[in-house]
Amino acid sequence: MPKSARYLLIGSTEAYSGKSATVLGLSHLLQQKGLDIAYGKPLGTCLSESGDSLVEDDVQFISASLNLPENRIIPTMLALDDISVQRRLRGEDKIDYQKSLLQQQPTSPGDLVLLEGAGNLQEGSLFGLSLPQVAEVVDAAIILIVRYQSLLSVEGLISAKQRLGNRLIGAVINDVPAEQLQAVDTIIRPFLEERDIPVLGILPKSDLLRSVSVRELVHQLKAEVLCRGDRLDLMVESLAIGAMNVNSAVKYFRKRRNMAVVTGGDRIEIQQAALETSTQCLILTGQLPPPAFILNRAEELEIPILSVDLDTLTTVEIVDRTFGQVRVHEPIKVHCIRHLMDEHFDVDRLLNLLGLSPATALS
Incomplete structure (x- = not known):
C-alpha cells in the first residue's frame, strides 16, 4: 500500500487574493526541497474542453510550469458558473461531489497534495466543495492568503480561525505596499501569532504581478x-x-x-x-x-x-x-513570484507544521 500523502489546501477570505500565484511559488519551493507534489483545483473558474474532459486554465498552466506528470494532476470537477448553479438549483445535478473528490485523488500521491480552494470560505457550498468542506473530506491542513487592505485585514483571518479551528495552520499576507511592510511585520504578525495563526509570509506589493x-x-x-x-x-x-x-x-x-x-x-x-x-x-x-x-x-x-x-x-x-483579476500566466510573472516566495515565505516552518521533513534538496 502506498503511504498516504498529506493534503494542503490553499484558500482565501476573498477572491483575487493571489492564491494561484502563491501555489505557483510555493510548489516550486517544495520541489526545490525535494518533495514529490501533486496539484489540483476541485472547483474551476476558467474551464475549457480538452477531448472528453474539462481543463482548468490555472491547473494546466501551473502543472506545465512544474512539469507535473499526469498522475500528479487532480482533475477539476466543475466550473462555478451560472449554468452549473442553475442545474444544481433545479435538481438536475445530483452528483455527490465530495464522493467524486475522494475518488479522483491520485493513487500514488507523492509527499504532498496541494489543492487550490474557491474564492472565499463559503464559495462552492452548493456543491459540497467549499473550503471547509473540502478540508474535511480529504483531511487537509489550510493556508489562507489575504490581500492586504489595511490593518483591518486581520479581521477576515480571525473570523476564519473561529470557523476552521486547528485546520488553519498559517497565513500569507499578500500585496503589502512598501510603506506598510514594517507595520504588518511589527503589529499584525505578533497579533496573529498570539492567536495561533502563524504568519508564513508577508509578500510586498509588486507592480509587475498586478500588471x-x-x-x-x-x-x-x-x-x-x-x-x-x-x-x-x-x-x-x-x-x-x-x-x-x-x-x-x-x-x-x-x-x-x-x-x-x-x-x-x-x-x-x-x-x-x-x-x-x-x-x-x-x-x-x-x-x-x-x-x-x-x-x-x-x-x-x-x-x-x-x-x-x-x-x-x-x-x-x-x-x-x-x-x-490578473493571472500569472506570463513567464516574467512566474519568475517574479518564485523570487518573492523564496525571499519572503518560510517554507521550512510550513514543512514543520505539516510534519514533513525536506527531502534531499535537488541539485
Whole structure:
C-alpha cells in the first residue's frame, strides 16, 4: 500500500487574493526541497474542453510550469458558473461531489497534495466543495492568503480561525505596499501569532504581478490591433486617461510608467505625448483611425495601438476590471513570484507544521 500523502489546501477570505500565484511559488519551493507534489483545483473558474474532459486554465498552466506528470494532476470537477448553479438549483445535478473528490485523488500521491480552494470560505457550498468542506473530506491542513487592505485585514483571518479551528495552520499576507511592510511585520504578525495563526509570509506589493499583458487587454476589449501586433507581450502596470489638455497630459504621463493610455481617436496631440513617454500601448476610442504619422511613430517605438468600438468610460471600466483579476500566466510573472516566495515565505516552518521533513534538496 502506498503511504498516504498529506493534503494542503490553499484558500482565501476573498477572491483575487493571489492564491494561484502563491501555489505557483510555493510548489516550486517544495520541489526545490525535494518533495514529490501533486496539484489540483476541485472547483474551476476558467474551464475549457480538452477531448472528453474539462481543463482548468490555472491547473494546466501551473502543472506545465512544474512539469507535473499526469498522475500528479487532480482533475477539476466543475466550473462555478451560472449554468452549473442553475442545474444544481433545479435538481438536475445530483452528483455527490465530495464522493467524486475522494475518488479522483491520485493513487500514488507523492509527499504532498496541494489543492487550490474557491474564492472565499463559503464559495462552492452548493456543491459540497467549499473550503471547509473540502478540508474535511480529504483531511487537509489550510493556508489562507489575504490581500492586504489595511490593518483591518486581520479581521477576515480571525473570523476564519473561529470557523476552521486547528485546520488553519498559517497565513500569507499578500500585496503589502512598501510603506506598510514594517507595520504588518511589527503589529499584525505578533497579533496573529498570539492567536495561533502563524504568519508564513508577508509578500510586498509588486507592480509587475498586478500588471496585464497588452494581449490580455486586446482580448478583454475585443480590440482591433492597428500596429505592432508582434509586441502584445508587453506588460502594462498602470492606466492613464488622456482627457485633459496636452500640457497637463505630458506632466501626468511623465509620472507614470509602463502604462496603457486611453484616449479618443481624434486626440492626436495626446497620442503624440503618450508615444513619447513610458507607454506600453495606446487604446483609441470612438473608432477613429489615427493619422499615418502617429502609426509610423508607434511602429518605430514598437508601441501597439489598439482601436475599440467603445466609449472611454466603458473602456476604462473594462481595463480596470482586468487589472483586478490578473493571472500569472506570463513567464516574467512566474519568475517574479518564485523570487518573492523564496525571499519572503518560510517554507521550512510550513514543512514543520505539516510534519514533513525536506527531502534531499535537488541539485
